[in-house]
Amino acid sequence: MNLDVNWLQFRGGKLELFLALVLGLVGLAALLYSLVKIRAGRVAEYFIFVVVLVASGIGVVYARNLIVIFALWELAALALWRLVAYHRGEEELAAANWAWLVNFGSAALMLVGLGQILVERGTLSLDVLRGQTLPFLPATLVLVGILAKSATLPLYIWLPRAYKAAPVPVCAILSGVAENIGIVLFFKLFVLTMRVPDAFMVMVAGLAVVSSLVAGGIALTAGTFRSTLAYSTVSQLGFIFLGLSMTGYYGITAGLLYVAAHAVAKAGLFFTAGLVEDSAGHGEMDRLGGVARSNPVLAVAAGMLMLSIAGVPPFIGFFAKLGVVIATVRYSLLLGVGAMVSALFTLLYMVRLYTSVFAGTAKTPEMKPLNGFIVGIVLVLALVSLAAGIVYYLPVKLIESGMTQALGAL
């Protein structure tokens, strides 16, 4: 046992700063949305758990000990359980229970993996574990927890239900903060700290591509605005895992850029979904249309966010996707082709979404006017995606110097 290391330490460099900024931005946007929209019901409980969720996400980013990370991890799951069940209907409770059970069960397996690390290495401090080798089995056990948290095949199953049940800002926090907790642990443990067998990373990459393809396919056949976005989240998380599992300069840079691009854009799109649902009274794509005519600003902003996720320049999502493809093709052309097909799925379901919700003519006769403040939030998120893409070298430089900080000291 190494007792010199202060286990309750939170510390980080520029990489952690970058991640915390992303999570913080999404959390802030969701809080603003909540301030406007969540006015009745269990308001106190709601806001407490929202803050707990965002805080535990940022805590995971900065924590230097795996046991602290695990504690925050479960805290996030708990907050999530209450937030998904916010409306307390039959369905919402069931969805929340699913989310809790899948997350908790997988986290239990993860705990076994962590225990194995503790027994073998004598510590759970990331600073001491740095550079040591992590065998396949404990790595896989930890991965189970990560896949459940970050909703990847085969453990994504709780996610679409949770998205359907949860209030809109919680959806944004889910895809922008809660699911990134898993990504952050993956990145900190497997990419930055410990050495894992190549076979493990190949397994993750393969799983990521398959997950991305399957979820992309389901998103393409989805019936509602939200469920398209829910499966799209699963699909995009696959891209992030793919990039990070490739490690190396391009893998890390692209993976982190992707986290940022996706979190910002997806949060904005969930807000859009919320606005449209509020206005039309439902979110069924077949019965929507013509929002571009009634609210052009929202249409332009949402279109920009969709393009960013689909990886079209000049938005930041393009650079993220490009980096992932560069990192992947370096390793294997086949995985690269899989990623491109998945990107095609993304483009296709985004076009389908835009066409059915914004283009054409309105199919729901009485659309209530939209909340201007929230349209403004969506627009700001869209402009952030655009600006980050135009000055893409700034985030890239930040990640670059963060990497020298983190890996240079190795």
Place this chain on the structure above:
Amino acid sequence: MHTFLLMLLVPLAAGILGYVVTRLRNEFSFIGAVVALYYAVRVFIQSRHGTVAYELGQVAGVPVALRVDALSGFVLLCVAAFAVLVLLFSLRYMRGRDGARGFFFFVLLGLACSNGVLLSANLLVMLFFWGVLLIVLYGLLLPGRPGSEKVAAKALVIVGLSDFAMLLGIVLVAVQFGWIDMAPSAPMPLREPAAIIGFLLIAAGALAKAGSMPLHSWIPSAAETAPAAVMAYIPASLDKLLGIYLLTRLSVDIFDISSNVAVRNVLMTVGALTILCAVMMALVQKRVMKLLAFHSVSQVGYMVLGIGTGIPVGIAGGLFHMLNNTIYKTGLFLSAGSVEMWGKTDEIDELGGLAGRMPVTFVSFLVAALAIAGVPPLNGFVSKWMVYQGVVELAKEGNKLYPLFLIAAMLGSVLTLASFLKLIHSMFLGQRPAALARTREAGFAMWLPPVVLAFACILFGVFAYEIPLRGLIYPSLPLLVEPVGIWQPVLTTLLVLASLGIGALVYLFGTARRTTATRTFVGGEMIADDEESRVTGTAFYTPVKHLPILDELLKYGERGAFDIYNWLTGSLRALGLISRHVVDRVLTALFEFTGSMVRLAGRGLSFVQNGSLPLYVGWVFIGATIFLLILALK
């Protein structure tokens, strides 16, 4: 600020200003395009004296730099010139139309991005600007006749597919051979598999942009919903210029296409098939815009065929055909736009006899139509002639397929002429329907661009060597193009003029004018001279529809059976349905099964948890016994 940056920023700024300050939209847009043209001329002149480069730095290991050389200087000039002409036409044409505000913005954004594509010094930088053009395409196609949103989505998906293929190709090549410069000191031979796959993937992007089969299908669909100005700007000028520019760069500067016979045959086959299939589809069209759209697909075939030969004269011919096609096709779309606007329709059946009403439009349309059909001495003839020569040269290499390519190219040319005879007859000659009685000539801003383009058709045909070939095409290629055959355009022009003169004399003094006119009759009975008895040209080539095999193919073609978009979305949707109904269901069932197992176990355990103390004491005893046993056995 550097001229290169201004070429990107001026159109962009003008577009944004025009979008925001709606009252000065026309002024901002037009001035922006003209300033961009001014810079393009300056950069073009600079590029004649050598390459000009502008380094912006290095991000993530990728050098970001802008550069102009002879080839890009030439295409830059073309892009800016066509943007100005289309904008001039649109000032009047787009007035009051749905989506006019976005139109001007996207036209200028398209101009800025095209400049970016052409100025990019390596493929990765180019990919950025190339991708933004996807948004331009969608934005321009979105407003329009009902159903336009579906067409815009279709275009976005098809071009997006090719963009992704290109991205993969560029990354593959970059990962294997380093960041690919647009004009390295020596082209790379196409030998290694990575180079060949990379080339084909990037070429797919270029071909889709140019509108070659099988990635063409959004163009005819767009013709049904989009305004003529959009058709003239995107598929007719911008996309052709950029697509063929990239294909030329790829085949001549970056890779050496002549080093791989198989790749050349693939390209030439794509070109030949595109020429023939698209022109067949054009023959049976009933709407002017859609007919022109199929021709603009068909013409790409010549460019691809020419570049695919890998022979210097063929490549030069392909590049020259790009210029020529852009000139006459833009002219055709613009004049057809005038006709559509003043005639209120582009159904061939409902048009006719407009030559007298719209003489300027008629003449410019006629010249452009003859040029596209490859009638000497117009420009289309010269470039097609060069492409033919390139194909014939293949014989020297022992290429067995070349007769097929040559036949396809020539047959395509004949059918093009045939289909334009039909079009000219039905639009401008023949009887004028009553609805068009009050049609008048388009205004100055609308007829000037087609007239300028028609003039260019003549100029670039008659003085083909003196102006375009020697001034624009040959300097752009790092190849030594041998002087072409015995074709002498000036002499031919004189002969053509002479024969026209003789024809005129015969007409004036011969018996041709002494015809007898009589009223229409059937079986001796006079028929009223009304709409009912008007003969239209739509059915000129109906027999084509009844040829065996071909009739079935055309029928399927019309229904979209060969449309790659339907195949693509269909197969991806099928995958999606499998994912939804198999993978998702199975996983859910698995989880539910686990859940019910846990519940069952819980129910089982609840029997031992009944609150009676003796039972609990019993459990404790049993447990302790087992524990002790284990300890004892150890």
